[in-house]
Amino acid sequence: MTEIKTDTATGGSGMGRRRFFDVVLGGGIAALAGGILYPVVRFMIPPEQPEAATSMVVAAKVGELAPNTSKMFRFGKDPAILIHTDAGQYRAFSAICTHLDCTVQYRDDLKHIWCACHNGHYDLSGNNIAGPPPTPLAQYDVAVRGDQIIVTRA
Amino acid sequence: MSQQNRRMQIGTWLDERIGWSAIQELAMHKRVPMHRHSIWYYLGGMTLFCFLVQVFTGILLLLYYRPTAEAAFESVEFIMTDVPFGWLVRSLHSWSANLMIFFAFVHMFSVFFMRAYRRPRELTWISGALLLVLSLGFGFSGYLLPWNQLAYFATKVGTDILGEIPLIGEWLLVVARGGEDVTGATLTRFFGVHVAILPMIATFFLLLHLALVQKQGMSVPIGEEYKKAPSMPFLPNFAVRDLVGWTLALGILVLLSSIFPWELGVKADPLAPAPAGIRPEWFFCFMFQTLKYIPGKVFFINGELLGIIGFSLGGLALILVPFLDRKAGREERNVLFTAIGWVVILYIIVFTVLAYVE
Numbered sequence: 431m432t433e434i435k436t437d438t439a440t441g442g443s444g445m446g447r448r449r450f451f452d453v454v455l456g457g458g459i460a461a462l463a464g465g466i467l468y469p470v471v472r473f474m475i476p477p478e479q480p481e482a483a484t485s486m487v488v489a490a491k492v493g494e495l496a497p498n499t500s501k502m503f504r505f506g507k508d509p510a511i512l513i514h515t516d517a518g519q520y521r522a523f524s525a526i527c528t529h530l531d532c533t534v535q536y537r538d539d540l541k542h543i544w545c546a547c548h549n550g551h552y553d554l555s556g557n558n559i560a561g562p563p564p565t566p567l568a569q570y571d572v573a574v575r576g577d578q579i580i581v582t583r584a
Numbered sequence: 585m586s587q588q589n590r591r592m593q594i595g596t597w598l599d600e601r602i603g604w605s606a607i608q609e610l611a612m613h614k615r616v617p618m619h620r621h622s623i624w625y626y627l628g629g630m631t632l633f634c635f636l637v638q639v640f641t642g643i644l645l646l647l648y649y650r651p652t653a654e655a656a657f658e659s660v661e662f663i664m665t666d667v668p669f670g671w672l673v674r675s676l677h678s679w680s681a682n683l684m685i686f687f688a689f690v691h692m693f694s695v696f697f698m699r700a701y702r703r704p705r706e707l708t709w710i711s712g713a714l715l716l717v718l719s720l721g722f723g724f725s726g727y728l729l730p731w732n733q734l735a736y737f738a739t740k741v742g743t744d745i746l747g748e749i750p751l752i753g754e755w756l757l758v759v760a761r762g763g764e765d766v767t768g769a770t771l772t773r774f775f776g777v778h779v780a781i782l783p784m785i786a787t788f789f790l791l792l793h794l795a796l797v798q799k800q801g802m803s804v805p806i807g808e809e810y811k812k813a814p815s816m817p818f819l820p821n822f823a824v825r826d827l828v829g830w831t832l833a834l835g836i837l838v839l840l841s842s843i844f845p846w847e848l849g850v851k852a853d854p855l856a857p858a859p860a861g862i863r864p865e866w867f868f869c870f871m872f873q874t875l876k877y878i879p880g881k882v883f884f885i886n887g888e889l890l891g892i893i894g895f896s897l898g899g900l901a902l903i904l905v906p907f908l909d910r911k912a913g914r915e916e917r918n919v920l921f922t923a924i925g926w927v928v929i930l931y932i933i934v935f936t937v938l939a940y941v942e
Contacts, residue, residue, distance in 0.1 A: 475755070476762045476769060502855050507765065509855050525857065530875070530888065531744035532737055535857030546858040547741055548876045562887055564880035 481507065489522060489581045492574060500536030505581065509533050510570065512579065515554055516541060522581040523556045524568040534567070543567065614801070614818035619808040624694035625822075626829055628797070631691050633830045634684030635790070637837065638722075641677040642779065649729070651775035653768030656731035657851040664848055675841035683837065685723060685867050688716050696925050700803035701905055702912035708796040711789050713903045718786045723865060725778040731771055736852035738864045739774070740766045741872075748888050767854075806915055863939050870935035871895055873942075 445453070484506035495501055495514040502525060503510050509525040513536050523543070525533050532547035542559070543552040550561035556569045571582045598604045616625060648667055650659040663670035692712065695701060701709035724742055728735045743766065747757035762769030804813055816822055864872050871891075878887040901908065911918040 474759050476758065479763070502857065504855055509857075511857075527858075529880070530741040532740060532858040532862075533854075533856065546860045546862050547737060548872075558880065562876065562878060562880050564886060564888075 484583075486580060486582045488578050489572075490579045492577045492579060494579075495520075498538045498541065502533075503581075505570070505583075510581065511536060511543070512572070512581065513543070513554065520572040520574070520579055521554055521556075522570040522572045523552075524570070526567075527563060528558065528565045528567060529561075529563040610798075611819050612817075614798070615815040616802050616818055616822045617804050617808070617813045617815045619804065619813050621694075621698055621805055621808070624691075624698065625802055626826065627687055627691035627694055629826045630829060630833060631684055631687040632790075632794075633833055634680045634687060635786075637676060637680040637834075638684060639783075641673050641680065644673050645677060646779065651729070651772050653731060653771055653852075656729060656771055657848075660730040660848060664845070671845050672838070672841055675845045676837055678846035679837055679840045679844075681723060681726065682866070683833070685719050688719050689867070692716060693925065693929060696905065697922065698803065698805040699909070699912040699918075699921075700805075702803070702806075702909070702915070703906075705796070705800055705803055706906035708793060708800065709906050710903055711793040711796065713905075715786065715789050715793060717899070718782060718789065720867065722778065722782055722786070723867060725774045725782065727865060728771060728774045729778065730848060731852050732849035733852050733856065733859060734849055734862060736766060736854070737858045737862055738868075739770065742864070742868075743770075745888065745892060748886065748892055750889075765854075806912070806917055866936060866940075869939035870932045873935040873939040 487503065487505055487510075489503045489510070489512045490501050495512070497514050497518055498516045500511055500513045503512060505524070511523055511525040511534065513521045513523075515521060523534075525535075527534050527545040527547065527550055529545065529548055529550050532545050534543050534545045534550075534552065536542075537544045540551070542554055543556070544550070545552075545561070545563065548562050550563040551559050552563065552567050553559050556567035558564065558566055573580045573582070595604070616622070645663065648659055648663050648670070650656060660674065663674050665671075667673075695709065695712070724739075728739045743757055743760045746760055747753045749756060758764065760770075760773075761767070762773040863869060874894075875888065875891050878891050880887050882890050905921075906912075909918050909921050912921070
């Protein structure tokens, strides 16, 4: 800590009285502003709400979906899509478009996945094949057990 | 005699306390230049009128609107179908919002082409440009409030774009949405922004903008000689013309709201796919359409990020126009800036039309 001089008129080195009080006052105001701002900024950031991670869900029943149709289902908190292909296979993907977070749909006329928001296209392996999507859709594993179509996180 | 006396007494009483005569003096001396481009002087006032309609109808809507994911759609439905004149108040709010943004754009371009931003009016331009940005913020936050399908996806896309910003993007996205996803928390947050935070900021800049206009008077375009240009008194000549325009605008607003009441659409369903033909409100369409055309990757840069960088730079350039156009500061015409203005207008029109016809 610098020695505090009581007389600024001496012109000596170190911190004069005026300067000292400027720093104390300025620092005090800055600390006050910080003390107000910090809780405000923290208040604006929502607290994380942990939820049980879903790793398996029954998406549909066998026979519910005709070939070349699809069904939306909820996987955890996110929308997902189950597709019964023309070839009779079941495929499941995250329905969240990798471009800007829209929800995709199955187009039976194109026989692939489409996002209406910005005209993004994905094939039946989830690969982005046209439009702005930068990466493929997340694919899930599909298994048929009894009459249930079960989707699990790959 | 005694009545006149009393009026004078009240006048003197007020003057001693609030300096009324100085304000009166200022108002009586305010003049508006008259020349062939004077018609554009009315557009700022027109934008202000729409803003006042927004404040008034917005306060009325607050009496019934409920800002939660469970109740928002139903409360707007209730306003539209059950509340007496509810359809009118809500439609006025929507129509006036769109007209306000339209007039703000036309006002901005007219100011741009008349070079009214040149010295000493740089701060008037900057406050105006910020008001335009705030208007877009009003439009974006208000759009979600009815909690319908179109608004839900518009908000998902609009906020997801924030997440693309390097370093602080993720943080901004969570703050904007009130969580990782667009949920009821987002709706409540947008409501607070729409009815409290934005109005507070906008009121500040609006008062600043108007005070600067009062202080500096109306700008005269380069070439229309200021000294020789005839002018009319603001009170009552220009003010009465303004009021006639506002009355006409109110008539048009009521007509539009009656013939084309604003749609409500279907309630947002987080599980449903985005409907075909989805697009944002018209004033975001040119940006939306641009995002459609940019491929996923351009060289090594993410396509969306490229779009965001482009529009951010555009916005920054817009705010800095008075400092970029050095010639206007010297009262010289700048053909380059006129050309840029027209290219931007053409770009906005073409891309907006494309978003509607595609």
